[in-house]
Amino acid sequence: MTRRFDILTLFPEGIVTYLQSSLLGKAVEKDLLEFKVHQMRDYAEDKHRRVDDVLYGGGEGMVMKPEPLAKAIEQIRKDYRKGRVIYLSPQGRRLDQALVRELGDYQELLLICGRYEGIDERILEGWVDEEVSLGDFVLCGGELAALAVVECIARYVPGVVGKAKSLEEESFAEGLLEYPHYTRPEEFQGRRVPDILLSGNHGEIERWRRREALRRTFEKRPDLLEGLKLSEEEREFIEELREKRR
């Protein structure tokens, strides 16, 4: 079944261009993915196609009016069988690989991109299933966040990413950072590729990569190591790194 993504935005052009030009465009041709980008203004009810309005209670800035949003959401999801409506904002649940997997279970996703100061609160209460955030920073609109969410989920749809390296063995999927990667030449401006990678000893190479992934995670993102199930040998390796640090 084709996985469907709907994106509701005031700036569809950039979104469409991106979706066509990447790996995702290829997946559309293969009928693995379907993208529908909707111009929010098309759902406005007045002749000026107005989608924003001033704040009740006063204050700077504009808010997205509820009527066009409700109308758009209802129309778009009327043929959803197993779908979810997501609003992108810094107030949402932080996106991580676990959430990517959860969202990947849905046949259809509707991503709503806010602009201005955001959307009328009643839309969040009555029309949105889930709020998702990329992180603790503020963009000018939800578009970049929506693309990020789509791309993360799409790469787990079978056939979208080549099978050169299975996504399952991607170390981030099991909670570690990636081991370092090298390509030719063997020596670049005085920096050599680690000898082990040239040895042809696949067992040793696997072991080295696993350790480097652990080392990097320990150095750059020690928080990821908590709650990870490691082998005896791996736990000892981490202990060694800790000792060396002192």
Ligand code: 4GY
């Ligand atoms: N961070 N994660 C984010 C964002 C922009 C005003 C509401 C984020 O997901 N979205 O910064 N969004 C704001 C802009 C309306 C969304």
